[in-house]
Amino acid sequence: MRSSSPIGRPTMVATEEKSSIQGVAVPKTMPEANLRPMSELLSTMGLNEEQAEGEKALERAPVSDSHHVHVPSFDDVKLSGELYPGEYMYLPLTKIVRGKYQPRRVFDPEKLTALANTIADQGLHTAIVVRPLADGTFELIAGERRYLAHQLLRKTSIYVCVRNLDDAEAEVLAVTDNDAREDLSDFERGASYKRLLDQGTVQNQAELARRVGKSMSTISRCLAYFKLPAEVLTMLEADPELIGNRVVAELVSLADKGHAETVITAADKIRCGTSQDSAINWAKGEIRRLASPQAPVPPRQINYKERSQLEVRFDGRKLILTPPKGVDPAEVLAYLEEALKARG
Structure with a gap:
């Protein structure tokens, strides 16, 4: 666990013991037929390229006080890891909107389904991170795959950590959270690094490496894609x-x-x-x-018995002689043999 202080301005610091609530346990068995169709989920999130532009965005529930949100009992939660500073609660999925700093380009349907099955069997081990918006909804900063998995499972709420983050802090946290996932490609990492540099969130690659916890060689390797x-x-x-x-x-x-x-x-x-x-x-x-084109060598003409000419061409290591019309090739061959003997 890194020793540096997490970014953001917490609204409340959790003070539970190490058995802090970190996720939501769900029933051990989940009928597979109860999963939402993948196409429906991706369409809802605006990730399906074939989705019509006029389709409605994800419906948002009216803002309500967090105390009115049902919180499962302690028997229904899993304990894992260390809490981020922030306010922990359960939020309806409809109050959470997709984050604009998501570096992941592609969500693999098979891996997403596997994650949903894991959550159904073992529970959610890490709360997703959101930040409050002016309209009463919450922007998803870290944990989009976990959020999508909950939608696949037809859940209505998810365990979240609410943090007050400015744009720069939110973007860095989104990058570092996704960076920890092994299935994120180097191109996707490079795209998020490049955005942090282009927008001035970090001033140079050295600061970028420090903020996201990666080596300079990793940063350079991922940014190399954008020289293509x-x-x-x-x-x-x-x-x-x-x-x-x-x-x-x-x-x-x-x-x-x-x-x-x-x-x-x-x-x-x-x-x-x-x-x-x-x-x-x-x-x-x-x-x-x-760089080294082999230009064709034009044919040459050599005299033959002082009355005609033979056409000579090169084809790699081959020497091709073409006698003129009316001259027997066998006669040419005999002539060359005699000439070679005389010179020998």
């Missing part, structure tokens, strides 16, 4: 795991040397199913071919 051509970044937005960190440096190096079109083609090959190593090898070979 714009066309490749568009592919990565659709599939953040398209290009792994093992080959991104090589693609960036090729693009920096003026081979952006070749890099775009290589990325498209990967998108169509070519392995990353094969695409890199193709790109390097293509660059070598373009």
Whole structure:
């Protein structure tokens, strides 16, 4: 556990013992048919690209005092870890709106379903983090996958930690929370790091590394994606795991040397199913071919018996002689054999 103080201005500091309430236990068995359809959930959250633009946003419940929200008994909660400073309560899902600092581009339906099943079996071990908004709703800062899993389970409320955070603090917390998840791609991490730098939330990569708790090499590796051509970044937005960190440096190096079109083609090959190593090898070979083109050698004419000419062409290591019309190739071969003997 980090020793640095958590960001934010808490409204209340929890003072429970180490057996602090940290999540919500749910029934041990959950009929699978009771899960909401994944397409319905993603559509509700605005994550389905095929969703019509005019579809209603997530309905918000009227603001009510937190004391009127039903809190399950102590027998229904799981104990885990250490509490963030803030006010802990149960909130209706309809009072929580999606955060604008979510770095994750793609939510894997299978992994989301697996998380929902885990929560159904073991309970929620870590409260999600929200901040209050002026209209009485709460913006989700950390824990969107846990929030979506609760929607899949058709739950009506979730255990939250309410913290008063400004925009900079909220963005850093959203990045650090997602950074701890192993399934977040380096491209998605890089996108969140780049936003923190571009918006001036952090002044340089050294401060960024300190604030999010990552090494400078990790920061540089993730930011390297944004040196790729714009066309490749568009592919990565659709599939953040398209290009792994093992080959991104090589693609960036090729693009920096003026081979952006070749890099775009290589990325498209990967998108169509070519392995990353094969695409890199193709790109390097293509660059070598373009740098040293083998221009065709024009045919030459040599005299033959002082009355005609033979056409001579080269094809790699082959020497091709073409006699003129009316001359027997066998006669040419015999002539060359005699000439070679005479010179030998």
